[in-house]
Amino acid sequence: MTDLSTVLEIAGPLAGAGGLGYAKVRAPRVYWSLVGLPLTWGRFLVTYRSTMDVCGLTVQPSRLRAFVARNIARRREVQPVPPKIRRVRAASTGLRVTLRLPAGLEPADVSAAAGRLRHAWGVHAVNVVNTKPGVVELRMTGYDVLKKVRMPRRLPSGPIVVPVAVRDDGTAFVRDYVKVPHGLTLGANQSGKSMYQRNLITELAKLPVGLVGIDCKRGVEQTRFAPRLSALATNPDEASELLNVLVGEMESRFDLLSEHGASDLWELPAHLRPVPLVVLVDEVAELFLVAAKKDEERRDRIVMQLVRLAQMSRAIGIYLEVCGQRFGSDLGKGATMLRAQLTGRVVHRVNDKQTGEMGLGDIAPEAVSAVTTIAPDRPGVAVAGDTSGGWSYIRTPEKTPAEATAICREFAHLTPDVPALAPFRPAIEYVDESAPVERPSLVKPRPVTE
Numbered sequence: 001m002t003d004l005s006t007v008l009e010i011a012g013p014l015a016g017a018g019g020l021g022y023a024k025v026r027a028p029r030v031y032w033s034l035v036g037l038p039l040t041w042g043r044f045l046v047t048y049r050s051t052m053d054v055c056g057l058t059v060q061p062s063r064l065r066a067f068v069a070r071n072i073a074r075r076r077e078v079q080p081v082p083p084k085i086r087r088v089r090a091a092s093t094g095l096r097v098t099l100r101l102p103a104g105l106e107p108a109d110v111s112a113a114a115g116r117l118r119h120a121w122g123v124h125a126v127n128v129v130n131t132k133p134g135v136v137e138l139r140m141t142g143y144d145v146l147k148k149v150r151m152p153r154r155l156p157s158g159p160i161v162v163p164v165a166v167r168d169d170g171t172a173f174v175r176d177y178v179k180v181p182h183g184l185t186l187g188a189n190q191s192g193k194s195m196y197q198r199n200l201i202t203e204l205a206k207l208p209v210g211l212v213g214i215d216c217k218r219g220v221e222q223t224r225f226a227p228r229l230s231a232l233a234t235n236p237d238e239a240s241e242l243l244n245v246l247v248g249e250m251e252s253r254f255d256l257l258s259e260h261g262a263s264d265l266w267e268l269p270a271h272l273r274p275v276p277l278v279v280l281v282d283e284v285a286e287l288f289l290v291a292a293k294k295d296e297e298r299r300d301r302i303v304m305q306l307v308r309l310a311q312m313s314r315a316i317g318i319y320l321e322v323c324g325q326r327f328g329s330d331l332g333k334g335a336t337m338l339r340a341q342l343t344g345r346v347v348h349r350v351n352d353k354q355t356g357e358m359g360l361g362d363i364a365p366e367a368v369s370a371v372t373t374i375a376p377d378r379p380g381v382a383v384a385g386d387t388s389g390g391w392s393y394i395r396t397p398e399k400t401p402a403e404a405t406a407i408c409r410e411f412a413h414l415t416p417d418v419p420a421l422a423p424f425r426p427a428i429e430y431v432d433e434s435a436p437v438e439r440p441s442l443v444k445p446r447p448v449t450e
């Protein structure tokens, strides 16, 4: 429906002068499919060899090749060799080209030339992904996919994989809790952290997992997810008790694993497997804060429990998703130890380079400068790093708090029954819309003195 209306929207102006420019700005996706894709594909095929040559992505031919060219093919000049094109594929956001690299070129050479390739072929961006040894994929995007986010249709699958945002190469950014069990999201005020959490929680809500909220800002962020939460703590005392219970749950799950000779939750047969739990901590600094000396003991206990969970709970299916404005050693004892375990990093716009370093310096140092260039007028844009040193820009789709609440209500029936967490289950006030509502009768007016 949207696509049809977009086509109609551009059809008129296309007929007149300047129509293409209008379409390019107003409906970049449609413009790309109708105009940009055929043009870029043609330009790519026609100029491939010369472009690779001027961008420094060719090698000298082997002796055998040179011999064949001179003596059998009778060519006077022996051309340098570019990477071999294995496959060219059109995507809704751009063009994907798989290249086999000749001996002498490495993926880093192609990445270094990405900017030059982008200008040569007139596309919005070129990202280089090393898919296997000696093979790279050039992901060209025809327009700025982060401007108006639309999640791609094709998504990776797995037991707990949730799509959260779109990457700047047009692919989906997902949180895969089996591969990367714990995550950390950082960002300044108004940078888009809550929007990220909203997308994450609403996608998790659709899966058979338990969600545990710790929001020491009196629950202002997470209370709206209450229908789908198995537990919620809204102050440091409750958080401390809840973390104690989670550590107890972790220990009993380890007993279960050893009883059945399994080393991992996913090795257990489905009927014995406890439900995975995702613990969402909003504004982690609140857990580290101490107002008086007597709070220090509670703070140390909370941090110790979090570190224990982060170090051991992956195998038994308890995952941490921590969010905050900063996360450095200045938070207090145990902060850096905890941070080291949270390897899925997403950093939104930050106020200073140090915060970028806290989030990405230890896993993707090259991404630190990228995070400082995020414009304030683009909330929701973030840099996602991974432990292999790679990184990319991502942006979440917009989702209002009301939409998030509605999704949590819709999937409330999936909230698992975890007996240990029952005392922390948030009370929900349901508005039963089908129940008859007592209204004053319109037929028999009541006297005003009643």
Ligand SMILES: Nc1ncnc2c1ncn2[C@@H]1O[C@H](COP(=O)(O)OP(=O)(O)OP(=O)(O)O)[C@@H](O)[C@H]1O
Pocket: 187, 188, 189, 190, 191, 192, 193, 194, 195, 196, 379, 380, 381, 395, 396, 397, 398
């Ligand atoms: N992906 C996005 N696309 C468009 N707008 C966004 C996106 N993410 C966030 N915003 C907008 O930016 C503003 C701030 O977002 P959000 O509340 O998520 O930031 P925050 O980092 O949680 O802020 P705070 O720390 O002050 O609570 C909101 O008005 C929101 O609508």
